[in-house]
Amino acid sequence: MNRRSFLTAAASTLGLASLGPLARLARAQSSAVSVIDRDWTDARRARQVPVRLYLPSGASPERPAPLVVFSHGLGGSRFGYRYLGSHWASEGFASLHVQHVGSDNSLWNADGRWALLRRMHQAAQESEAIARVRDLRFAMDQLLDSDLGRQIDGGKIIAAGHSYGANTTLLAAGARVERPGLPMDLREPRLRAAIVISAPPFHGESSPEQILAGVGVPSLHITGTEDVIRIPGYYSDAADRVAVFNGVGNPRKTLAVFAGGVHSMFTDRTSPGGVQLNAQVKSATQELTTAFLRSVVAGDDSSLQVWPQRHGAILSRFVGPAQG
Secondary structure (H helix, E strand, C coil), X not given: CCCCCCCCCCXXXXXXXXXXXXXXXXXXXXXXXXXXXXXXXXXXXXXXXXXXXXXXXXXXXXXXXXXXXXXXXXXXXXXCCHHHHHHHHHCCCXXXXXXXXXXXXXXXXXXXXXXXXXXXXXXXXXXXXXXXXXXXXXXXXXXXXXXXXXXXXXXEEEEEEECHHHHHHHHHCCCCCCCCXXXXXXXXXXXXXXXXXXCCCCCCCCCHHHHHCCCCCCEEEEEEEEXXXXXXXXXXXXXXXXXXXXXXXXXXXXXXXXXXXXXHHHCCCCCCCCHHHHHHHHHHHHHHHHHHHHHHHHCCCHHHHHHHHHCHHHEEEEECCCCC
């Protein structure tokens, strides 16, 4: 992988399988959630931007829902991370899952190993990294201007993402990488906060602090002690996730490290890390992210404060936000 490519992506983020122990919870949530697919095209960029929206049943013009805009990892799609989207919507938060066509599940259609490697290399280039952030902005604009827009609170928008999507989220939240002739200031001013799951470092850059100093919104970082990324031509160990957390400039940042947690555990796949731990981490992640969302949009920190005690058995480390 090109050393000058400043973004990297995770291994497989596919996985639309049943959530096993969480399946009953998902069925209970489904009655409180509408799932809406839209196939949008950004005509200015001649780029398709498919989305899936998880909308709370109680959302209305009188009670618009806060919005999470979610960015998938390398090889993912709008159909992934449903355990998060459906849960957030059941808790009153709309969740818009954006598909990035230059780094989505079409990668896996490559004919042969070398074609796959070539596609993965192209997906990690600066042009695709920039396009992904613009996908988020376009999707937000389209949703707010659509027939569904009156049910969304445009003043309460949070970005979230896993792996490559975590990098996309950080760029939208104010991370800045200097490249001659490229628009590296991609900050989206409408964002109130960022949820960063398994973020790779910005590849080829030596100072996370310099890149991430501009992240000015509160952030939640989630990872695991075995959160290692291995793809052809690239390796990133679990310590890199913590380095990203440390580099973020805004002191209102929270870190949760799950003991034994692996990189693809945070997708919809049920086996990574072991079936039992996988289900426990997913459930704890649902609870933690929802507590963080409530803290951001309603100023209610009560659930966030008690979360570490509730899940101490599977936690390796927890760092709460600095006060003030």
